[in-house]
Amino acid sequence: xxxxxxxxxxxxxxxxxxxxxxxxxxxxxxxxxxxxxxxxxxxxxxxxxxxxxxxxxxxxxxxxxxxxxxxxxxxxxxxxxxxxxxxxxxxxxxxxxxxxxxxxxxxxxxxxxxxxxxxxxxxxxxxxxxxxxxxxxxxxxxxxxxxxxxxxxxxxxxxxxxxxxxxxxxxxxxxxxxxxxxxxxxxxxxxxxxxxxxxxxxxxxxxxxxxxxxxxxxxxxxxxxx
Numbered sequence: 001x002x003x004x005x006x007x008x009x010x011x012x013x014x015x016x017x018x019x020x021x022x023x024x025x026x027x028x029x030x031x032x033x034x035x036x037x038x039x040x041x042x043x044x045x046x047x048x049x050x051x052x053x054x055x056x057x058x059x060x061x062x063x064x065x066x067x068x069x070x071x072x073x074x075x076x077x078x079x080x081x082x083x084x085x086x087x088x089x090x091x092x093x094x095x096x097x098x099x100x101x102x103x104x105x106x107x108x109x110x111x112x113x114x115x116x117x118x119x120x121x122x123x124x125x126x127x128x129x130x131x132x133x134x135x136x137x138x139x140x141x142x143x144x145x146x147x148x149x150x151x152x153x154x155x156x157x158x159x160x161x162x163x164x165x166x167x168x169x170x171x172x173x174x175x176x177x178x179x180x181x182x183x184x185x186x187x188x189x190x191x192x193x194x195x196x197x198x199x200x201x202x203x204x205x206x207x208x209x210x211x212x213x214x215x216x217x218x219x220x221x222x223x224x225x226x
Contacts, residue, residue, distance in 0.1 A: 021064045022139040028057035029099040051103040058100040124175040131209035162216040169213035
């Protein structure tokens with residue numbers, strides 16, 4: 001039975017909530033841009049407000065995840081494997097969790113980004129957010145891909161997006177290496193504990209791209225199984 005006919009069996013596509021979930025995660029994660037703009041200026045009250053908003057959006061993404069787990073059909077007519085969808089949602093969810101962790105640590109410690117690092121850090125953050133958006137763009141093709149039977153131009157488009165996501169993640173790895181070198185050159189002038197936590201933030205921001213790449217990889221596995 002074609003994938004579009006299978007979807008017609010259900011009153012609601014099991015794919016729609018997965019797409020809704022990744023879009024909520026993007027909404028949550030891109031708030032880090034405004035958050036760090038406040039941090040650069042040491043506007044901690046504003047940063048705290050954005051941090052709380054990030055936390056709220058992460059909770060909303062969690063609720064979507066729980067709804068998916070509770071309501072995802074387990075019958076024979078699923079267009080893709082149920083376990084694959086659940087694993088995809090789990091990978092997506094880790095992105096929002098990481099965004100919440102980043103904002104929480106920076107706010108809780110009022111962690112200042114040293115001025116020599118701001119430009120490079122902002123470029124790095126922006127590229128990591130590019131990865132999150134690209135992962136979401138890929139997952140948003142899910143319905144179209146199903147309707148195309150996981151074949152043809154739609155499949156080629158999705159494969160191209162996944163390849164682009166890999167390239168973005170590679171960019172962020174290189175940027176992180178450079179930022180760690182820059183931080184090492186000024187760390188002796190910093191509070192040692194702040195320096196330690198700033199290294200942690202560099203890792204966690206990079207995890208946004210790594211986790212986004214894993215979403216793409218998980219999606220690619222689903223394509224390979226077709």
